[in-house]
Amino acid sequence: MANDVVTIPDGYISDYIDGKFRKDTPEEYVRQTIEKRLVNEHEYKRGQVRVEFTLHVGSNKPRVDLAIFENESVPQTQENVRIAIECKKESVSPSAKKDGVGQLKSYMSCCPNCEWGLWTNSLQKFVFRKSVDDEGHITFMEYNDIPSANGTLDDVNRPKRKTLKSASDDNLLFVFRTCHNHIYANDGLQKQQAFFELLKVIFCKIEDERNLPHPLEFYATSDERGSRDGQLTVQKRVGAIFEKVKKRHGKIFDEDAVIELTPRSLAYIVSELQGYSLLNTNIDIKGKAYEEIVGANLRGDRGQFFTPRNVMKMVVEMLDPTDEERVADTSCGTGGFIVMAMTHVMQRIEAELVDEFGPREDWGVDETMAFQERVSDVASRNFFGFDIDRDLAKATKMNMVMNNDGSGNIMQTNSLLPPHEWDMDFKSRLAKAIGRDPKSLVNWKSLAMFDVIVTNPPFGTKIPIKDTSILGQFELAHIWECDKTTGKWTMTDRLQSSVPPEILFVERCTQFLVEGGRMGIVLPDSILGSPGLGYIREWLIANHRIVASLDMHQDTFQPHNGVQTSVLILQKKSQAEKDAEAKTRHVADYDIFMAMVEHVGHDKRGNPIFVRDDDGNEVLVADEDHGAHPVIDDQTTLVPEIFAEWKKQEGIVW
Structure with a gap:
């Protein structure tokens, strides 16, 4: 039930985590989508997350987009940052010198207890786990995803039925776009062919979820994703699921059809999809x-x-x-x-x-x-x-x-x-x-x-x-x-x-x-x-x-x-x-x-339109379950x- 109603100035949005008004930009859209995923899918409490958290690096004071702490009670200092997240607009490349993944790694390095980092531009996503050896040398290993608030590393690598998450808001669209663009960019396929290859993998995901009461087989561990031998293992495992798909859906797939993705791309796509329950998502x-x-x-x-x-x-x-x-x-x-x-x-x-x-x-x-x-x-x-x-x-x-x-x-x-x-x-x-x-x-x-x-x-x-x-x-x-x-x-x-x-x-x-x-x-x-x-x-x-x-x-x-x-x-x-x-x-x-x-809820450009007050400001409704949010008109x-x-x-x- 609504507890409070406030208004949002034109050109601004209300932040999902802290409720502050922030300019409505493409980069902000990405951040808000990630914030909703942190709360609704990964089950972090809003009190664990700080937005635009200031770091101290020598005389510089950069701000990380999102900083996550172990719990709400620990002092929210740079030493206690557990996860750092950087959100960019689509046009920013992960290899960009200033705003790419290198920036994220530098922020993780200056936070002594920051073990995890995530960088995304909504089209691509990179997750790193930081480790430090006895001599203080820092290395970063790429992983499938950051852990959930109450999750384990095993859940990141091989989810169980009870740990599958239902997607929230635009996160599934983000994942589908990321997967499609990865195929299009890396496998030499035209857009339409890339789309149908993605759908083959989605079919395998659904078939695996339906295969009750057997354990899930649609997964790629971080180690598998990072090695040639592991990628081939994923290809064989998912290929076996696709054989079941073809038997069930003979009118859709020819008997001799195969998943025509490279083992590297297939392992990547599987790792992006494996944590979700497509059957239970709204x-x-x-x-x-x-x-x-x-x-x-x-x-x-x-x-x-x-x-x-x-x-x-x-x-x-x-x-x-x-x-x-x-x-x-x-x-x-x-x-x-x-x-x-x-x-x-x-x-x-x-x-x-x-x-x-x-x-x-x-x-x-x-x-x-x-x-x-x-x-x-x-x-x-x-x-x-x-x-x-x-x-x-x-x-x-x-x-x-x-x-x-x-x-x-x-x-x-x-x-x-x-x-x-x-x-x-x-x-x-x-x-x-x-x-x-x-x-x-x-x-x-x-x-x-x-x-x-x-x-x-x-x-x-x-x-x-x-x-x-x-x-x-x-x-x-x-x-x-x-x-x-x-x-x-x-x-x-x-x-x-x-x-x-x-x-x-x-x-x-x-x-x-x-x-x-x-x-x-x-x-x-x-x-x-x-x-x-x-x-x-x-x-x-x-x-x-x-x-x-x-x-x-x-x-x-x-x-x-x-x-x-x-x-x-x-x-x-x-x-x-x-x-x-x-x-x-x-x-x-x-x-x-x-x-x-x-x-009808959107304008001629397809952008959402929200309820406004008599002064033209967007009406913001606050409730205990979902935080402050505007109301679609x-x-x-x-x-x-x-x-x-x-x-x-x-x-x-x-």
């Missing part, structure tokens, strides 16, 4: 890290722009899918929407098992395995994702696996094609998953199979659909004429010469829904407001109940795309409802939930609860 932290690195490497030219996580969460919570409903995203991109929906269902499953087994933290191996098996079963039966981009489909599979092992129904296809033109492998896999005969999937009339669809289709006049065999499946691909007297639109039998894909995806998603099924879809505002597109709005009203319309802020998809968008929540009408309305020529009146989301978090109450008043049941 879904938002994990998803943000994964989707940002995917977007940086696989962003295509087919009108894709990936949906912000807060928007996806809002839409999923409004649709509220259950573990008995089939859920799909027909243009899944990196899989954010489908993973968010699966996470929503996982939380339902976990709540049920908590009622049966007790609190999650008290679960043993049997309870954890029961949860994993139920999640995998639901994911494999009820969650589906399609994308035309082969690499994005593979990335979505990996995203699902990292979160819940539900990769089986993520498939590469052009879902706008007529079903009789679908690839036979795709059609067979889809039919088997939904319990249908592949021969029954013959045209658009045979597609109703999903209860819930969540999607952000590709937009763009630059990627129009012109193929008449595709256009012929859709009423919205026909030319419509408007009666100027009545304003009513009538569909002709003539096809348009080309149609933007988002218009066709609206109708294809409706075709995929069962009667009474519901859809959350992101659409450009032109569909809802342009006079010339009135026929689309008339078609939407004729075929759906328009449950909600959310007008999103223009910066929602920035910094990548400035398209003004809305979110529609639709429920597909039954044929009986449509027939009755056609007979009476009257559509029943009903209320529509409408909202303007004016604050994000209205998407408010919408689902308000919508749920409105839905109850309207008698809408799902």
Whole structure:
């Protein structure tokens, strides 16, 4: 609970450790991320850490970014510094004469009892352990990580299940970036290839975590990382895990696939990842890290722009899918929407098992395995994702696996094609998953199979659909004429010469829904407001109940795309409802939930926006658990609860 509220001057942040206001700079961002890791992952108390601690080196008085002491009670003097940390902005090289790792080593040398040091620029990280021989000669040995407050050196070298840490804030993103950049810089691979090699290693990490109750095998000790023989040992150990990965995920990896990293790079990547529990890390932290690195490497030219996580969460919570409903995203991109929906269902499953087994933290191996098996079963039966981009489909599979092992129904296809033109492998896999005969999937009339669809289709006049065999499946691909007297639109039998894909995806998603099924879809505002597109709005009203319309802020998809968008929540009408309305020529009146989301938590550059007071200063909330922190100005978090109450008043049941 909030205990105090203060304001932060513009251009400053509140330090996570001591609460002082410091200028908001790229270097400060790195330091704040490390501070959060020290407290939340390594479990150091704030009282053990000093920020910008002054050292005395002859007549000079340099300041080390972070100094950590053995405990809160020891005098915080230079003699008692145990760990020294230097944080730099990305542009600073570790070999830089002034600000590189040499600076860190000099600070460690002048602190007689400083055993550990860490240097990072968020792209690279170096950890050193200092030793002094009988003659006073100092040597530095490179290690995987600094020890945690209550950890041991064994935990640094080979973590145990009980010592694995859940990542906090942006630290997992830091690790993924560091690993990817190491591969890119040292293995001679292009960015995209480096990305997929990193994902192979991430798969091995997850496979090892799932291998209950056996000891962890995904590790590289500091000694192994530093020697050729040790690096080869790590390669062999992780290679054995990858063989299990290929057997489990044959649709993702070919039988003869191998990890194509040098032993040195593989040992480095393993050492960076080994201390984390990817399975237990919060879904938002994990998803943000994964989707940002995917977007940086696989962003295509087919009108894709990936949906912000807060928007996806809002839409999923409004649709509220259950573990008995089939859920799909027909243009899944990196899989954010489908993973968010699966996470929503996982939380339902976990709540049920908590009622049966007790609190999650008290679960043993049997309870954890029961949860994993139920999640995998639901994911494999009820969650589906399609994308035309082969690499994005593979990335979505990996995203699902990292979160819940539900990769089986993520498939590469052009879902706008007529079903009789679908690839036979795709059609067979889809039919088997939904319990249908592949021969029954013959045209658009045979597609109703999903209860819930969540999607952000590709937009763009630059990627129009012109193929008449595709256009012929859709009423919205026909030319419509408007009666100027009545304003009513009538569909002709003539096809348009080309149609933007988002218009066709609206109708294809409706075709995929069962009667009474519901859809959350992101659409450009032109569909809802342009006079010339009135026929689309008339078609939407004729075929759906328009449950909600959310007008999103223009910066929602920035910094990548400035398209003004809305979110529609639709429920597909039954044929009986449509027939009755056609007979009476009257559509029943009903209320529509409408909202303007004016604050989405970031600006047009993608930087976070925080709540401000009347004077324009950021509001800082202090609480006992997390220290002082600003509050993200994000209205998407408010919408689902308000919508749920409105839905109850309207008698809408799902």
